[in-house]
Amino acid sequence: MTRIQKKVRRRRKLGFLLALTLTFAGFFSATRYLSQLSAKSAGEMVQASYTVIPKTVLKDHADLNENLEKQGDFQNCVETGAGRVKETTETSETEESYCFSEPVPERTAVENTYFDDAIFIGNSRTEGFALYSGLGNIRAYTARGASVISVFTDPVISQKGEKVTIMEAVQNAQAFSKAYIMLGINELGWTNYASFIEQYGKIIDALREIQPGVVIYVQSILPVTSEKSEHDAIYNNENIQTLNQLLQKMCEDKQAYYVNVAEAVCDENGALPADSAFDGVHLNRESCETWLDYLKTHTVEEK
Amino acid sequence: MRQKIFPALLLFLLCFASGCTQENLDLDLDSCTEYIMNTVIFEDTLEELDRDVIRWRYNVEEDVDARVFAGSGATAEEVCVMQAIDDDSASDLVSLLEQHVQDQRESYEDYQPEEVQRIDHAFLKRYGDTVVLIIGNDNGVSEKMARYVEQGGV
Numbered sequence: 001m002t003r004i005q006k007k008v009r010r011r012r013k014l015g016f017l018l019a020l021t022l023t024f025a026g027f028f029s030a031t032r033y034l035s036q037l038s039a040k041s042a043g044e045m046v047q048a049s050y051t052v053i054p055k056t057v058l059k060d061h062a063d064l065n066e067n068l069e070k071q072g073d074f075q076n077c078v079e080t081g082a083g084r085v086k087e088t089t090e091t092s093e094t095e096e097s098y099c100f101s102e103p104v105p106e107r108t109a110v111e112n113t114y115f116d117d118a119i120f121i122g123n124s125r126t127e128g129f130a131l132y133s134g135l136g137n138i139r140a141y142t143a144r145g146a147s148v149i150s151v152f153t154d155p156v157i158s159q160k161g162e163k164v165t166i167m168e169a170v171q172n173a174q175a176f177s178k179a180y181i182m183l184g185i186n187e188l189g190w191t192n193y194a195s196f197i198e199q200y201g202k203i204i205d206a207l208r209e210i211q212p213g214v215v216i217y218v219q220s221i222l223p224v225t226s227e228k229s230e231h232d233a234i235y236n237n238e239n240i241q242t243l244n245q246l247l248q249k250m251c252e253d254k255q256a257y258y259v260n261v262a263e264a265v266c267d268e269n270g271a272l273p274a275d276s277a278f279d280g281v282h283l284n285r286e287s288c289e290t291w292l293d294y295l296k297t298h299t300v301e302e303k
Numbered sequence: 304m305r306q307k308i309f310p311a312l313l314l315f316l317l318c319f320a321s322g323c324t325q326e327n328l329d330l331d332l333d334s335c336t337e338y339i340m341n342t343v344i345f346e347d348t349l350e351e352l353d354r355d356v357i358r359w360r361y362n363v364e365e366d367v368d369a370r371v372f373a374g375s376g377a378t379a380e381e382v383c384v385m386q387a388i389d390d391d392s393a394s395d396l397v398s399l400l401e402q403h404v405q406d407q408r409e410s411y412e413d414y415q416p417e418e419v420q421r422i423d424h425a426f427l428k429r430y431g432d433t434v435v436l437i438i439g440n441d442n443g444v445s446e447k448m449a450r451y452v453e454q455g456g457v
Binding site for chain 2: 137156
């Protein structure tokens with residue numbers, strides 16, 4: 001091999017090494033850039049979303065509380081002119097998004113026309129509400145004994161000569177932009193309240209699938225009278241309170257609006273006044289009107 | 304003699320079969336409803352329903368005039384007095400209320416079985432173009448309604 005040939009060969013080697021180095025450098029820079037970009041996006045998503053309770057099996061209310069404490073994100077709601085909103089901890093700015101862990105706050109009453117594009121899903125209590133509240137434009141899909149399961153399974157609504165389930169009836173309904181749900185009193189005897197919450201969540205999911213963008217109001221379960229509560233191992237206010245607490249937390253998880261209508265009809269002991277319900281459960285006209293007034297003053301939008 | 308009895312018997316049978324033993328009567332909705340609410344025994348506190356709610360609950364046409372009192376859901380008790388604009392519509396009303404009674408029976412069957420007996424004793428009768436449905440806690444509804452008609456409540 002001549003001297004010139006050796007020189008050429010050495011230069012080729014150097015060129016190859018240089019190209020290799022540049023390629024690696026480029027690759028690492030690109031990877032680093034992409035990972036930074038990805039981290040940034042993820043960070044933004046975290047800021048824009050709410051705490052999601054892990055879908056672990058929740059044996060009881062205590063489990064749920066524990067989960068929320070672990071998330072450490074149940075208390076960052078601040079009062080603003082527009083109601084309670086969530087404050088992020090990562091930035092100094094107050095995020096203008098709704099605090100789903102809190103019940104819908106009181107505001108100026110809306111007109112009855114607010115409910116023109118609303119549907120109501122519920123059991124016999126909501127049926128009573130439909131009869132007595134004076135809401136002439138109501139679209140209620142109700143059944144006696146309705147539960148979070150039966151709304152999907154029991155054909156109880158007459159439509160065009162045939163019986164369909166509540167959720168099928170909702171699917172066949174004209175477009176709606178708000179949905180009010182009140183279920184739970186018939187499930188008080190369930191041994192596993194976690195199943196109740198899971199199934200309730202499925203109703204919310206189904207409604208969103210049927211009507212994307214629908215505003216979902218989950219109403220608290222109304223109490224029963226003290227007499228009923230004291231003499232019933234299942235249909236009592238203690239169980240109702242437990243379910244309501246779980247419902248409120250489910251609303252945070254599902255980003256639905258929790259309307260604590262129970263506070264509108266209960267007495268100082270948290271029970272339904274004795275003269276409000278003939279059987280201790282189903283509300284009379286006056287109480288249904290109070291219920292409607294509460295809904296009108298607890299909305300998240302004006303129209 | 305037989306020629307005269309036969310058509311009369313046929314007419315009676317036709318009338319009976321159609322369930323309209325008092326075809327030519329016309330009840331006054333308000334006074335009839337008031338009479339029922341004052342004389343028939345109910346366990347629940349019944350409240351009068353608004354017109355829009357009646358349309359939603361019974362799926363009746365707008366031209367049907369109606370007075371309805373219903374319970375909160377604790378019982379199946381209700382009073383429903385509806386007036387159609389003509390004979391055909393009145394027949395439709397009867398069918399509609401028969402279906403309503405059947406639906407009520409089904410809905411209470413599992414929920415509150417004790418209400419089924421009350422529903423099974425529902426009073427449903429047509430008076431001319433008016434149809435009366437009473438689900439109450441009173442075994443003497445038929446007699447009371449007959450008395451109302453006799454007393455000239457029509």
